Amino acid sequence: MRYLSTRGDAPVLEFGDALLTGLAIDGGLYVPERWPSLPRPLGVYRDLPYVDVATDVIWPFVEGSGPGAMSHDELGAVVEAAYAGFRHPEVAPLHHLVGGDPAGADEYVLELYWGPTLAFKDIALQLVGHLFEHELHRRRATVTVVGATSGDTGSAAIEALRGREGIELVMLHPAGRVSEVQRRQMTTVTDSNIHNVAVAGTFDDCQDLVKAMFGDRPFRERMGLAAVNSINWARVAAQIVYYVTTAARLEADRRPVSFTVPTGNFGNVLAGHVARRMGTPIERLVLASNRNDIVTRTHASGIMENRGVEPTTSPAMDIQVSSNFERLLYDYWPGDRGARGAGVAEAMTEFRATGRLELPQPVAAAFSAEFDAGAAGEEEVSRTIAEVWDRDHYLIDPHTAVGVTVGRRLGLAGEVMVELATAHPAKFGDTVERATGIQPELPDHLADLMEREERLVELPDDLAVIEEYVERVCRR
Numbered sequence: 001m002r003y004l005s006t007r008g009d010a011p012v013l014e015f016g017d018a019l020l021t022g023l024a025i026d027g028g029l030y031v032p033e034r035w036p037s038l039p040r041p042l043g044v045y046r047d048l049p050y051v052d053v054a055t056d057v058i059w060p061f062v063e064g065s066g067p068g069a070m071s072h073d074e075l076g077a078v079v080e081a082a083y084a085g086f087r088h089p090e091v092a093p094l095h096h097l098v099g100g101d102p103a104g105a106d107e108y109v110l111e112l113y114w115g116p117t118l119a120f121k122d123i124a125l126q127l128v129g130h131l132f133e134h135e136l137h138r139r140r141a142t143v144t145v146v147g148a149t150s151g152d153t154g155s156a157a158i159e160a161l162r163g164r165e166g167i168e169l170v171m172l173h174p175a176g177r178v179s180e181v182q183r184r185q186m187t188t189v190t191d192s193n194i195h196n197v198a199v200a201g202t203f204d205d206c207q208d209l210v211k212a213m214f215g216d217r218p219f220r221e222r223m224g225l226a227a228v229n230s231i232n233w234a235r236v237a238a239q240i241v242y243y244v245t246t247a248a249r250l251e252a253d254r255r256p257v258s259f260t261v262p263t264g265n266f267g268n269v270l271a272g273h274v275a276r277r278m279g280t281p282i283e284r285l286v287l288a289s290n291r292n293d294i295v296t297r298t299h300a301s302g303i304m305e306n307r308g309v310e311p312t313t314s315p316a317m318d319i320q321v322s323s324n325f326e327r328l329l330y331d332y333w334p335g336d337r338g339a340r341g342a343g344v345a346e347a348m349t350e351f352r353a354t355g356r357l358e359l360p361q362p363v364a365a366a367f368s369a370e371f372d373a374g375a376a377g378e379e380e381v382s383r384t385i386a387e388v389w390d391r392d393h394y395l396i397d398p399h400t401a402v403g404v405t406v407g408r409r410l411g412l413a414g415e416v417m418v419e420l421a422t423a424h425p426a427k428f429g430d431t432v433e434r435a436t437g438i439q440p441e442l443p444d445h446l447a448d449l450m451e452r453e454e455r456l457v458e459l460p461d462d463l464a465v466i467e468e469y470v471e472r473v474c475r476r
């Protein structure tokens with residue numbers, strides 16, 4: 001399998017290079033040159049363990065990456081290691097809800113939060129961490145990963161890279177502007193390759209510092225800078241798997257099974273789209289937004305328009321632009337490879353300059369035909385959390401509640417509707433408590449989080465100081 005940039009003007013890469021490169025040099029995102037088919041009939045996956053299905057489904061994206069590249073067995077070992085730390089043997093288990101609208105769909109919640117940081121990002125990042133280690137070992141190379149976090153994704157990256165050979169991680173967060181639980185999830189990790197920096201500034205300042213480090217070419221090359229950002233293809237590949245295991249388990253080859261996906265950067269639901277392209281029978285794919293609803297507005301109107309972002313109780317979905325949407329645009333864009341790359345490049349440049357993009361008619365038509373979409377307001381979200389607790393005695397977090405709200409609104413009698421649970425309720429315990437009166441408990445492995453020792457440095461918002469620090473702690 002080879003990888004092309006969505007903007008058509010970057011080198012064609014093998015899997016390992018696409019993994020380590022992240023963003024293409026033309027500003028595009030790497031996509032596989034074609035969609036592979038599921039290696040085996042869906043029914044075969046019904047009785048296989050998660051890691052076996054994962055190895056099978058991810059293999060076509062890795063296969064044939066040049067001499068010395070990963071073998072099927074090596075991928076199997078990497079996948080096994082990635083999911084060994086999950087606290088549920090099924091990795092992504094289903095929970096049946098019985099208290100919904102009896103005239104609606106048969107409703108399941110797909111729990112994607114059994115990884116170390118209690119959010120679905122672990123499913124992708126745990127695999128990416130192990131893939132990075134494998135690929136770097138093979139090349140006898142080392143990297144320094146630098147990242148900025150507003151609180152949520154930092155801990156998933158730290159848990160993914162802690163103790164990984166050949167990798168140093170420096171994570172910047174804005175001092176005093178992340179919650180105590182979020183900070184402690186990052187700063188209590190004591191592995192020697194993890195370096196937390198509290199920057200005297202805002203999240204935007206942290207992000208600017210990371211961009212400036214990447215822009216400082218001599219520094220970038222000297223340190224071997226790398227990123228594990230949301231646009232890495234391997235993250236999407238990892239997320240395809242649970243659509244396949246769920247479709248197999250619920251016998252989607254014999255009855256209609258639909259999915260509702262709480263959506264921010266469009267990575268999760270894009271994986272559902274690819275699962276479908278690979279032949280997984282998915283009846284409907286439903287996008288669910290909170291009130292930052294650029295994706296659902298684009299779905300309804302064919303016009304993508306940036307209107308700024310307002311804070312909600314589901315902060316991981318508070319986005320202005322869904323970066324992975326570019327991969328869907330590329331998939332739908334008419335014409336040959338050259339025309340598609342040029343078209344997407346022009347469209348993204350226009351959107352960046354004006355904050356507005358009218359999708360070409362065939363693109364808008366395909367998007368509208370292959371997805372359904374809805375948005376949920378803050379009151380509805382709170383009401384859904386309360387309703388699910390009252391009728392099913394089951395706690396859901398506010399991101400999941402956006403999905404359940406929209407899934408219930410659009411679910412049809414006679415279909416199975418799977419709503420993706422993207423965070424553990426304890427991760428957003430205060431919102432859950434306001435809706436239900438119940439404060440969800442942190443799982444055992446985090447129960448003593450507030451007593452653990454923290455390790456971090458506080459530094460000014462000053463590029464020279466930050467670079468000097470990175471150079472000092474990451475020198476080998």
Ligand SMILES: *Cc1c(COP(=O)(O)O)cnc(C)c1O
Nearest residue numbers: 263264265266267268316422423
């Ligand atoms: C990242 C995240 C989302 C959004 O997922 P995308 O892949 O960005 O669409 C939803 N819920 C939670 C809890 C998340 O962490």
